[in-house]
Each structure stands twice: as structure tokens, then as C-alpha cells.
Amino acid sequence: MHLDTPYYAVIFTSTRTVGDNGYASMANLMEEMAKQQPGYLGIESARDNIGITVSYWKNLQAIADWKQQTEHILAQKKGISDWYGSYKVRICLVEREYSFSKEN
């Protein structure tokens, strides 16, 4: 995934509570809905001891709009009540990027 800088990244780091409690299906749904948002550029996730999800956006307005999206607000509330022990959200301007990929 190549993106032209500058653009925005939202780094979401979290610790989960015990048990799924509907988390996995909601996480999948939220990813599908994020992809429909104007200004969405991509998403990457990994989890072991902590979870890190980075979503990429065209500008701050796109991030603000997704934060206020109706179903996403409900998911955020469930995140606080049921799914996360803690989380942190960082809003970042991606100034520069470079990459490496092995040739087959």
C-alpha cells in the first residue's frame, strides 16, 4: 500500500478484557464501515500482548467524521464498557515513508 505523503495515521493501541464478548464480529464490522468512509486510505492491525491498529486517512476532517459515525459511536461505548482495559489514540501526520519488498 503506497500512499503519497502527507496524510494522517491514527494509531490505536489497546489492551483487551478477558473473553470475546462480541468484540471480533464488531471489529470486523467497524473495519468494513471505516472502508466506506470518505477519506479512508487503509488499515493495518496486529495483536499479541497488546493490540495495535493503525488506520490511514486523507485529512483530519475524515478522522473526525469517522469518530462521529453513528455505529462507530456505539462501538466506542461498548469498547469502554466491555472490550478494552485501556486504550490510547494518537492522531499523527505522516510526513515521510519508505519501504522494502523482496523480489520473488
Next chain:
Amino acid sequence: MHLDTPYYAVIFTSTRTVGDNGYASMANLMEEMAKQQPGYLGIESARDNIGITVSYWKNLQAIADWKQQTEHILAQKKGISDWYGSYKVRICLVEREYSFSKEN
């Protein structure tokens, strides 16, 4: 980990090659060495299908200095020759952050 904005984040996303090949011990060593660098603020990692490591730095000079650190240069070369199928590095200015933590 609370940090006062603005500061910098380096988002390193990667896919691994098959087998450890000395990767885990070098990754631990590099994390320990990064912590000794001037301007280092923190690091967070998770891996499942992909790996995401985010390191936090006081400014661009601190990031540039760590990239040029002697042992780190050797590790970067081994990364390209042995450990990574692909990776991407994003240099980001963290403009704003907020967090949630459950009370015990």
C-alpha cells in the same frame, strides 16, 4: 505512557520470512539499544499476520541518529537479507492523543 504532544512516532510494519534465523534475539537487543538513544520516548509492538512496531521519539534528529547507529545499521542489513519479506517505515508527527483506562 503519557507523552506531551507534539512528538514523533515511527510506524514500522513488516512481514517476516519463515523461521527465526536470529531475529528474536536481535529484536530484543535493538529494543534495548533504542532505549539508550537520546530522544527515545517509548516503543510498542504486536505481531500476528503482520508485525507493527511503533517507536516514539522527541524529534526528527533523534530518529535520524538511531537510524545511523552502528549496530542498528547491521541489524537493518540483516533485516533486508534474512528477516523481512517486506516492510514499510512511516515517520509521523503525533499532533494529539487521548486515552482511556479502566479503574481497578
